[in-house]
Amino acid sequence: MGAAYFYHLTRRSLDVALTELLEAARKRNMVVAVRGTDLARLSWLDEKLWLGADDGFLPHGLAGGPHDADQPILLTIGEAANGPACVMSVDGAAVSAEEVAALERVCILFDGNDEAQLNTARGQWKALKDAGASAQYWSEESGRWEKKAET
Numbered sequence: 001m002g003a004a005y006f007y008h009l010t011r012r013s014l015d016v017a018l019t020e021l022l023e024a025a026r027k028r029n030m031v032v033a034v035r036g037t038d039l040a041r042l043s044w045l046d047e048k049l050w051l052g053a054d055d056g057f058l059p060h061g062l063a064g065g066p067h068d069a070d071q072p073i074l075l076t077i078g079e080a081a082n083g084p085a086c087v088m089s090v091d092g093a094a095v096s097a098e099e100v101a102a103l104e105r106v107c108i109l110f111d112g113n114d115e116a117q118l119n120t121a122r123g124q125w126k127a128l129k130d131a132g133a134s135a136q137y138w139s140e141e142s143g144r145w146e147k148k149a150e151t
Helices: 014-027 039-050 097-102 115-130
Strands: 003-009 032-035 073-076 086-090 105-111 135-139 146-150
Touching: 003 014, 003 115, 014 032, 014 039, 014 086, 014 105, 039 073, 097 115, 105 115, 115 135
Parallel strands: 003 105, 003 135, 032 073, 032 086, 086 105
Antiparallel strands: 135 146
16 A cells, blocks of 8 residues: 655755656656646656766656657656656646545645645545545655654
8 A cells, every 4th residue: 555745845846856856756667657636747757867966867758759658757648658656736627535545655746836736635635534534744854854743
């Protein structure tokens, strides 16, 4: 049974925090799906990942290509064709308690300066908690990630 990890972004931008989490997941050899809600936004993230540090290359692809099932990191707005062990939800993309239970990990990244994303994350936390899913809330308010709550 997996767990949901909520990452409340207040200091890092989404692309920086996502890159850090993806690097950590890849060090564990996890296959990851980054689930968003908008193709243009995922295209922007795709570009940011390609322009990362030379020594930190993250092999990935944007869903819709011929090799989606082979991608170690797949950016998608729907179900992931790469059989992920981890789903990273950005921009309020939906996750379910069933996914949390079935996957090794679900990460929910949300911008604490965006009221809509904050409210969506609160709703997701409540829904997952009410469904009995394991969840952790992480804040970077102090300048480093600190666990603030756990169900």
